[in-house]
Amino acid sequence: MQVVDRTGHGSGWHRHCAQVLTWFLQRWNVPAEVAEALVDEAIGGRFHSWTSPETVLVDDVAERLALSLSLRQDATTRPFEPGRGEPTPDHLERWLAIRDCVPWQDVSDAGGGDGPMAPSRDGAVEDIRAFDGAIESARAEGLLAALQLARIDAARGASLTFELLQGWQQHVLCTPQPPPFRSSPAFAKGGRERYGIGPDTRARLNACLAESTYDSARPLSLSARAARAYLDVCFFHPFGDGNARAAFLTLIFVLAREGIALDNVSLLRRVRFQADDPQDPLILTRYINIHLSETRCASS
Template sequence: MVDEYPLDLAGIEDQRILWERAARNLILQVTDRTGCGSGWHGHCRQVLTWFLSRWGVAPDRAQKLVDEAVGGRFASWTCPDTVLVDDVAEELAMSLRPDDGTQSAGPAADHLERWLAVRAAVPWRDAPGGGGDGPVAPSRDGAADDIRAFDGALDPDRARGMLAALDLLRADAAHGASLDFELLQRWQQHVLGTPQPPPFRDLPAFAKGGRERYGIGPDTRARLDACLAESARRTGQLLPLTARAARAYLDVCFFHPFDDGNARSAFLALVFVLAREGVALDGVSLLRRVTFQADEPEDAVILTRYIDIHLAETRRNSASPAS
């Protein structure tokens, strides 16, 4: 969608009307695709930020300009009228300056491909083992407790959706379900509170203020499914559970399959991989308060260590409930 409007930031003074028309058309395309449902304006901001970044505006600057142009003028379940759309598009175009760019207008790096290269090089077999083998039942439900405390503080409806997804994934784990996009999609419908399972994204995705870009191709979903399938325990090719759970989490992060809620989806995938082998944690704080880089191998190793810390502590506490 953003590639339909090739523009040049250096020529902004002569092209300003073209930038305005492009922004207007993108807003209207988002309203048409989302139906102006819950949180549609967040996706609209994301698309406008992608658009500016794609044509040379520095990612942080792009996000700032979009935030300033949109402000609080878009609302869930409300489609903006023509006057408002035109006003936002005009303000965005008028705010652009030739020196807003620090990158060329050429294709940006694909951090999904960078992640897949890192993924192949990480020494997953050397990951710590979580303090032992076999199932473990914690004295408290760390995942549910964290959702109630963290997500509940942000939005009670968000917490309810996450808890519903948590119950569903544990039922799926008990039945030995295979982890793939379709399974994530079922949980994500509860996470986002959408009337239908959210589809796989059809555009490049951005994260970390636009600093990471995840490409899209006709085989992206199939590649994600192939990666997630490796989270299962396999005879003759046993990787530590901590490694398989961490890898699934990062796969979801960097494939970035949904337009929204990918961090929550990644966390649920991690919990599922553990639950499928009868493991639950009594704490998850290290797994939800950190950010990982797609092209940094050490980050993958760090995540396996964080899972190991929580798992080993859960085993100790389970063995000594009085403590």
């Protein structure tokens, strides 16, 4: 509220608010990369230029941030003590365990298995302009630039790697250099999910992303491979910020590499998935298939 008062909640005041909250966390020894991620998750794109936030929204942001800090302290600074409860689990490891058990081979493409598909309207571009543009014009412009680059990479048949994601994420976050892989545990969903880090985490991500390419020895449908790659990025959480957007671009890339574009992507950007829910991967594949089918019908 002090930032609102000093800026008059003018254009872009919420960016300065996020900066001040990040400074506050850094003052209390939260690493900058972690602080930025926690603040971004707490605010969740709900502050807007030229609009003063309601008190209930400010309180909710404060509660989210306090909860994530509490969970982070439990997970990273307090040793396990009998009777005090289990430490926060590593949701990346939970995802990888579930990933191996999902019946991906049973997923078929609904309406998307008949070759390349170019819809009359570009659902990804329209959604970015409407959804991200409503949050901030610069955010939409950065994501649109990243989308264009992802489609260029898809057209040349590039392999999906973290290094490829870095190039897109530089546009997403508008940074002077490609953003690095995180160097500490990451948190999401108000601190309820914690993604661990180890010396091989980046290599494990690349190994998972490599499976997005069709493999005749272990054939999986396009929707299964796209959903799996999307969730890999979500739960490896490689960047300090913008991981949901990175996951969305990954899904679009996997489809585009096989000549598929969608006329609607709303189901792919409005629902959060849990790292330890074995049904969520299949739900996401159904959402992809809904959009594939609708796009195929509209294009025929």
